[in-house]
Amino acid sequence: SLPEPDAQASDLARARDAQLTKPPGALGRLEDLAIWYAGWRGQPRPRLDRPQVVIFAGNHGVVAQGVSAFPPEVTVQMVANFQSGGAAINQLARCFGATLSVVALDLDRPTADFTLAPAMTEADCAAALSAGWQAVDPQADLLVVGEMGIGNTTSAAALACALMGGAPADWVGRGTGLDDAGVARKARVVAAGLGRHHVAARPFEALRCLGGRELAAMTGAIARARTLRIPVLLDGFICTAAAAVLHCARPGALDHCLAGHVSQEPGHARLLERLGKAPLLSLGLRLGEGSGAALAIGIVQGAVACHSGMATFAEAGVAGA
Template sequence: MTFATLADFAATLTDLPPPDAASTAAATDRDAQLTKPPGALGRLEELAIWYAGWRGDARPRLDRPQVVIFAGNHGVVAQGISAFPAAVTAQMVANFHAGGAAINQLARQFGADLSVVALDLDRPTQDFTQGPAMTDADCAAALSAGWQAVDPLADLLVVGEMGIGNTTTAAALACALRGGDPADWVGRGTGLDDAGVARKAQVVAAGLARNPVAGDPLQALRCLGGRELAAMTGAIARARASRIPVLLDGFICTAAAAVLETARPGALDHCVAGHVSQEPGHARLLAALGQTPLLSLDLRLGEGSGAALAIGILQGAIACHSGMATFAEAGVSGA
């Protein structure tokens, strides 16, 4: 699907499919019969039932996880909000293709197919302190790129990103969507000192003043986001349309996802937070979305790395749910 306008994309959010109620009920019944005390596997039980409902299978498998990394460049980098130059984005894309990044190792470890989508790296978004970051057409094109990047045969999706300056865009977007003071949402990103963090908050405040988009999540994405954030939004929406469960990554990914939840409450029911990062805005945004992360390991890399690591948790949950014997099958006396 290709979106010509943001209105085209918004139309896809009006009829989002729910999980399969029969599969959820059957998975819940199966969980109650497995050879363990009720609730003994804790959150793993909830994860398996959640996954079963979205896959429409009471005894599911997880065989085709997909990781997609979207890369984009940001004009706001000119405001001195990153410890690294914009050229690093393209250099890291080359590293992804060469297999040398952390996400390559994690995707390989958990059997995930990895692809990288670079979005007009030679054409950064506009500096949002001077005006909207993207035109309607540019934002719609990025949403389309994300939608098209999802493998319809995947049974789990992780979306990650690469884009120098994108913790600033994520902070601006989160603040526009959820309110509060810009300082509440900014962090050190790639390693800013205290003065750099203060400068970053000022830049976010300037962007919000220049682009009064509160109350319109897709316009907030267009005016304050980046191409890679818009692509993540599109990919997560496509996963919902295809009933593909999603593990959310860090602050930038969660800000992109929050656009959907703000536009259509419940749009992220097919998502679980893979981890909570060191970016202070991430925990704040997860709480606002009602998401409890699976892992808390002080990660702040991006790339989809935290969510990719959480694939192993979900694989374990599904293996136990689908592979364990019931009391009747094992000949074990139940309670």
């Protein structure tokens, strides 16, 4: 069975929150965040010192269908950019004191075009899940998983549609910058994938047939974080689609996850709603790389800092209401 938050730590954190020098509830969602974090960490007055960001990169055979505004060689070029510190996520990770690692998954061996065959063999999918599982630092106290993979909003849309139902058009968007014709083509590609693979009610089979290595790796990392009781901030549409595999396999499997932000990719808000997750930020990002979730690290740090650092009414000699 999956680890659950420590109820005693949550209760003690809630009791502490009620004694802090502020009107009850005046820190809004920061209070819920701190109590949630305390429960998962098993500490009534937790610290948040070691946030970890991991970026997984993969290539997608489905780009042959013309579903991306960028050429597929950008995946490996961006991995080099991550490694040399030049991408957005490098700046954001540094800004919030997070470690950053990059895991490139067989970039010279794209997945199969899912309109023609399962994206991954069982062995490939298992290897990607395992790569994600292994990438989590057991000493981390907050995890962000991000991705890079030209074509992967198409895989995420197909996966979300398979997991959650609805029409392909509900789940496709502009990705890195498709025009209207490109979006319509993307919806047809998703429909073709769903028509070929019969994955209903088999979330991991949907991941294997329609997803990609970086999606499977994110699924594996998020599952691993649960076993370690490391809270997770979900990033955008692709990350959330990867997480949704776990939710569909087992309701409650994402209780250790919060939505760091809601992206401009229209399927993301829909997917978060289906998962019952209210995003912390809504700033119109649609970059991936874990960028929206990394930005939300600062919010969780602020929440934990207030909870664990503030004086109580008694300590400060402040009169209550």
